[in-house]
Amino acid sequence: MMRRISIPLEIGKVTVGGGAPIAVQSMTKTDTRDVLATVNQIKQLEDCGCEIVRLAVPDEEAAESISVIKKSVSLPLVADIHFDYHLALAALKAGADGLRLNPGNISDREQIAMVLVAAKERGIPIRIGVNAGSLPANFEPDATLAERMVDIALEQIQVMENLDFNLIKVSLKAFDVPATIKAYQMIADKIPYPLHLGITEAGLPRAGAIRSAVGIGVLLYQGIGDTIRVSLSAHPCEEISAAYEILKSLGLRKYGPTLVSCPSCGRAEIDVVALAEAVNKELEKINKPIKVAVMGCVVNGPGEARDADVGIAGGKGKGAIFKKGKVVKTAVEENLLEALMTEINSAFPNGEE
């Protein structure tokens, strides 16, 4: 995977693009005017690994809340703006580290110019955030969805570049995965700016994470994408955990433990699913990039378990514990979890990696 080269941007303390690690972001689902609830959710997001957080700014009060929220949190804050450019100005004044403008509902060039002047003064990047659900109906009605998303973004980029503004990031999100992939592929060669990837309105966690993984995964595999947001109808930490799983599966980020576990079959002589669930529960407490295998039988068990930092390969009502390729002990089924955790804890003692 060769990464596409893009011009790096600073969103607060986080670099996006230019070969920086792919940043993981989400959005608060609280009322931004409710400062306490929003600060609380941002802190939860920071704890679960979020690196950039976006907040809806539907009115002046929400914009002003940013200045208060900013005092209590350390994650970079991006203001999500629709319809009213005044809200972009107010969010900048309140200290937003980034703006997202939707070209589908802010298109007046003079209004955009005023926002650009204020953003440039402060060195604040702007994401051109296109969404298939909010394209003007009269915008290139005969073109494909991918073309329409690309063209509305290119139009906005042109306006920005004409005013010598280039702190630009772009996203082109749709629910339609092939259209989203096509749109990002088309724009990737046309502009030098970082790309923010996402599949919009992807749904509830189970289906939505899969849909996002396919769309974002195909693009990342092609080297496209500098930051990602998984959109799920769920607590935002579910979005973060899905985002890291996507990145980890392609070897693009390390984050927390990885559990390799077999699906079980008629060959298994231990209860693989129950054991995998129990191990996973223990691993959730360990924030280390450890790879743990739980395997039911001898077919692939020892092979995968050897490849993991620590692993179990099950046998008849018992199992072998492997560590860095060597059997270190065997235990009966009911003691396997404890034996495995003892090895994990000795391999990764507190505070050490």
Added chain:
Amino acid sequence: MMRRISIPLEIGKVTVGGGAPIAVQSMTKTDTRDVLATVNQIKQLEDCGCEIVRLAVPDEEAAESISVIKKSVSLPLVADIHFDYHLALAALKAGADGLRLNPGNISDREQIAMVLVAAKERGIPIRIGVNAGSLPANFEPDATLAERMVDIALEQIQVMENLDFNLIKVSLKAFDVPATIKAYQMIADKIPYPLHLGITEAGLPRAGAIRSAVGIGVLLYQGIGDTIRVSLSAHPCEEISAAYEILKSLGLRKYGPTLVSCPSCGRAEIDVVALAEAVNKELEKINKPIKVAVMGCVVNGPGEARDADVGIAGGKGKGAIFKKGKVVKTAVEENLLEALMTEINSAFPNGEE
């Protein structure tokens, strides 16, 4: 997406390859010798959309069980064979519709020849099922994982072709997603046979489905793959539902309802997550390819809801119900679910599509 051309095979009543719909498969997790439990799980699998089911055959009794199981189920049955070619012969005799042989642990050419003669006599296809966890340590130890998986498969294919056997399917599974993608890409151009895709030992449903979606999704997007199995440490119907989500996200299969729902944010004035969950629960009862949108606000709400068969776009404590692009009614928040379901039920009355 141009599909790779492959020679079609018949696994029982299901065609795999040659441009047939990408078949969805899973594996029983019961003891195959426990005929009642296995039949029961196969029936569950049929109900949840599985099209081909594989069973572990670790001993003669398991092989013989196939003949009894086959009388009670209609899904094609594939016998999963490791180590002992006698079990392949016994499974064929018992009426298996397909075999999976692991070239990592059955490599004796005379033994393979005996299996091929028996399979050919009955017109039964064989999958060469390579798994990274069971490659012989001494097989091309200096090559990459992808090369090793491809080469061991090509070796086995050569043996089969030399004996004029070509009812072949191939899989090259690893936990390592980039290695798996690379392996399938390498072999796709070298052989004309259908490819069975999977990421092995992918783990528990949440992480495992994402990992599988990235790996299988990247390949399907490239036109590679004729049948898929998502491997999860969970009930096999979870594997089927994840498989269909992957295929649906790329427009490769239709299966059941699709829920478009927004992640919610500080702009939403209805409880999107709760409503989406409630709608999803109702949709689980409807086995129709309907697209339903649950959107929190006016930004993308009406746009996405218009694109869906039926949708809700939320406003302040109320919402509009859209149907095929037109607002058909508005309702207060607590009545939205009922209003939506009334529209869905009238759009898709029982027994009609």
